[in-house]
Amino acid sequence: MASFMLRYLAQRSFSRTAFQYASSTPFVQRQIIQEDDISQTKKETNTSIVAEDPLQHDDYFNVRSMVTLDDLFKNRAHYGHVTGMRNPWMSQYIYGHRLDVDIIDLDKTLPMLHRALNFLAHISYRQGVILFLTRYPAHVPLVERAARDCGEYAHCRQWDYPFTNTQALFGYDIRLPDACIFTHTLAPPNQLHPAVSDSNKLLIPTVALCDTDSNPNIITYPIPSNDDTPKLIEFYLTLFQQAIMAGKEKRREKDLAN
Template sequence: MLKNIIRYPFNNLNSVRKLSALSQSQADHKGFVEITRDEALQHPDYFSVHNLFTVKDLFDARVHYGHKEGSLDERMLPYIYGSRLGHVVFDLDKTAEHLRQALNIAAHIAYRGGIILFFLRGSQNSHIVECTAKECNEYAHTRFWRGGIFTNSEKQFGAVTRLPDLCIFLNTLNNVLTQHTAIRDAAKMAIATIGIVDSNCNPNLITYPVPGNDDSPIAIEFYCKLFKNAIMRGKQKRLEHQ
C-alpha cells in the first residue's frame, strides 16, 4: 500500500512552492517538506521526465517528418512549423512540450499502480511495441480492435473486467482514412489517452496528443524507449514509498 506522504529535499522547494503555499511548520528538522500524494500529482516534474530527451533527439529520430501537404488535417495546424519539398514539418518545440506532459502522466499512472495499454496498428512496428509493453510489465494490442471491448466489456468477457487506466497510441489511425476505434471507446469510458498524432490525424479525442511522425521505425522505437523509461521511473518510486 502506497504511503500518503512523499518527502522532498529543500533544494526542490522552488518548484514545490508553485503547487501550494506550504507553511514553515511543515518542514521537519531533517530538512524535508512533506506533501500529499495529490499535491505530488501537480508537481511540475517529480519523475524528471524533462531530462529524458532533447529537441535534438527528436530531430535525430525523425519525429519532425509529417505527411504530404495535401493530407494535412486542419486540426493539426497549431503544431506545424512549415513545409519542405511538399511535406509537412512539425514544430519540435511544441512536440517536446506535449511529449513531456505525456511522459509525466504515464509515470504518475505507473506510480499509482494503474494499468497501461499500448496500441499500434501495422505489422511493421508491432514487435517493438509488444516488446516494450512486456519489458514494462504492461499490455499491448497491435491487431484489429473489435469495437465495444471498452464500452460493453461485461458482455464481451462474460464478467466484470477492470479497464486500463491509460491507453498509449503509438499511431491513431486504423488505416489511411479511419481513426482507431479504441480512441472513440476510451473517450466514451473516460479513459485517459496518449496519442502520437501525425499531420493527417485528428487530435481532438485524445487526452494528451503528441504531434509527430507515427510511421518510421526509428521514431516508434524512440517513443517506446521514452515511455518505457517514464513508466519504470514511476514504478521504481512506487516501490520506494511502499
Template sequence: MQKTCKNMFALRTQIRKCSAQAALANRGPAPSTQESPQTALFDMEPLKQADYFGVQKLVKINDLFEAKVHLGHMEGSLHPAMRPYMYGSRLGHCVFDLDTTASLLRRSLHVLANVVYRDGVVLFLSPPSQGPTARATELCAQRCKEFSHVRKWREGTFTNSEKKFGLVTRLPDLCIFIGTPHDAIVECAKMNIPSIGIVDSNTDPTYITYHIPGNDDSASSINYFCKLFSNTINLVKAKKNDKKSN
C-alpha cells in the first residue's frame, strides 16, 4: 500500500510537469527529463509526448458551442477569480471564452489519460442537490467502469479515512467534479489528490487542480462533459489493452 502511494505521487509530479505541453499538441514531444528511481517504475513514453493517446482531437470549439458550455450566470454573480476566463456578456449573462475553455479542457484530458493508463482510481462526483447532474455522473462512471459519488458528502471521508474505513483504504488518484462547488474539493486539496472540475462563472476555482471554465447547469453541457470524460477513459483503456496484447 505504501509503495503504491509513493508511485502515484511520483506520477502526479511528472504529470504536472508535462501538462503544459498537453494543451499545445502540435508542439511535438515534450523535453525529456532525467528519471528518478521512482519515476523509472512507470512506462514514461506517454509523458514524453504532448498527445500520446490522441485525446486532444476530441475537443472541438463547435461542439462546446453547441453544448452551450459558453453560457454563464448573471453578471452580478460573477466570481472575481473567473473574470480572466470570460469573453464578455450578452443580455446580462456572462459568456465564457471557448478558446480558453478548450485549452484547459485538453490539459485536463491529458492528465486524466495518464492517470488511467497507470491504473489510477478515478472518482466522479456531483452535488446531491442536482438530480439530473447526479444521474448523468453515475451513467458516466458506469460507461467507463470507474467510481462515482452523488450523495451528500460526509465530512472527513478523505481526511479521516483511516478511522472511518480502516488502514487499507485506498483513496482515489483523481477526482472529477461534474458540478461545483462541492464539499469534497477542499478535502482533495488537503490530501494532495488531484482534481478536475467544471467551474461555472459564479464559482471559486481556487482549490481545484485542473479547472475547466464552463456551464455546469444545463443538461447539454453536463452530457457533453460526461461523454468526453468517459470516451477518454475508454480510449486509454483500449490502447493499453492493445499494447499488452502486442
C-alpha cells in the first residue's frame, strides 16, 4: 500500500510539472516573439533616424565619391614650395622633398579634404551663408565664378574688415557668413589674409588650402595642398561647388517630403 501511494504521488507530481511546463511554453514563446518584434522595431526606428539626421550619418552627402587620391595626384596637389619656405607646422603633412621642393603627403590630404567637403555640405544643408575669399590675382575670376554658380558669395578685393567693422562700413550690423573658404591664405605682399584673423576672432569656421608655407593651426579645416596652380584651384572649386549643391539638393528633397 505504501509503495502504491508513493508511486501515485510521483506520477501526480510528474504530471503537474509536465503540465506546468507545457502550459508555460507558449507564453515563453510569445514573450520571445514580442521581444524580437520590439528589437526589430527599434532597429528600424534607429535606421530611420540615421537616414533622416545627417549628423548621425557617416557620409550623408556622399562626398567621398567626389574625389580620389588619383585625382589629387593627376592635378599636382602634392607639389609644395622650396624647402627653405617651409612652415614648421606643415612638417607633419610633408612626405619628403625632391630637388629642394617639398612633396605633400596626399594620403593625409585626402581624408582632410573629405572632412572639409562634408562640413561645407552640412552648412549648405542648413541654409548657411558661405563666403569664398582670395587675394591671389590668378584665382580671382575662378573664385568669383564658382561662388556665383553655386549661389554663394565671394570677396576678392581689398579687405576693409567688414566682419569687425560693420557699423562704420554699412551703418548697421549685417549677417556674417557661416563658413569661409580660402583658396590662398596669403595676401599681398605675402602676408596672412586679414579675413583669416577676423574669422578666428568671431569663431567663423574656415576651410583653406594650406601650402607648405602656410600655418594650418589657424584654419578650422585645413587641406594640405598646392595652392598656386590655376588648374588645381579650378579642380578644388569644382569640388566645393559639388559639396554645396549636394547639401542644397538634400535640403530641397527634405522640404518637398515635408
